[in-house]
Amino acid sequence: MNTQQKTTLKDKPKPQQSKKEKLKSLLTGSYIALLIGATPFLFYSYESFPSTKTWETFLFTFESNYYEEVNVSIWTMMTKFIPLFLLIIWFLTCKHWWYHVILIPTGMFLFQLISVLNDDLRITDETELIYVLPIMLATIPLIYLIRARIIARINPTNLDELEADLMQEKTVWEQLKDLFR
Numbered sequence: 001m002n003t004q005q006k007t008t009l010k011d012k013p014k015p016q017q018s019k020k021e022k023l024k025s026l027l028t029g030s031y032i033a034l035l036i037g038a039t040p041f042l043f044y045s046y047e048s049f050p051s052t053k054t055w056e057t058f059l060f061t062f063e064s065n066y067y068e069e070v071n072v073s074i075w076t077m078m079t080k081f082i083p084l085f086l087l088i089i090w091f092l093t094c095k096h097w098w099y100h101v102i103l104i105p106t107g108m109f110l111f112q113l114i115s116v117l118n119d120d121l122r123i124t125d126e127t128e129l130i131y132v133l134p135i136m137l138a139t140i141p142l143i144y145l146i147r148a149r150i151i152a153r154i155n156p157t158n159l160d161e162l163e164a165d166l167m168q169e170k171t172v173w174e175q176l177k178d179l180f181r
Contacts (some may be wrong), residue, residue, distance in 0.1 A: 032093060035085075035089065036086065037071065037090065039082050039085065042078070042085075043079075045074070045078070046071050046074040046075040050070050050071065051069050051070070052071070053073050055070040058107065077118050080113035081113055083105075084110055086114055091103065091155050097143075097146050097147075097150055098143055098147070100142055100146070101139060101140075101141050103139050104136050104139060107135040111131045111150040
């Protein structure tokens with residue numbers, strides 16, 4: 001009896017990295033870890049800003065109109081900036097096929113940050129869905145297209161079987177079940 005093993009994606013040998021590539025990867029990972037580790041310090045930097053309406057430096061003058069105190073304004077900005085910053089790092093370093101989905105909350109936090117920066121805006125967290133919706137409409141089909149291509153490579157199907165399956169009359173409930181198998 002001849003036993004042949006099927007090779008899967010996990011069985012393929014990984015190419016060896018040179019010492020220079022390993023060092024570069026280690027340094028990049030260290031910089032990213034340092035940036036992530038610094039986010040609590042960056043967030044609590046709002047405590048170093050004055051509790052006054054105006055903050056004057058030799059470079060610029062910052063006036064907090066809506067929040068009435070500079071440190072409250074900076075705190076509000078940091079509550080939007082830190083998650084945005086972490087999501088961008090996650091998007092840039094994610095190796096999974098679904099990483100484009102990270103763009104949806106990234107877009108949401110970006111529009112919230114823009115709303116906070118706009119001093120004249122009265123309500124900051126109610127209209128970002130209108131702006132994030134186009135991002136979602138572009139991202140979600142892209143994710144399913146990538147997923148379909150990955151599945152097609154891993155598990156090639158016979159088109160005749162697929163066509164026969166599509167021609168069967170099914171209830172709506174059975175169709176929904178098939179979508180989420």
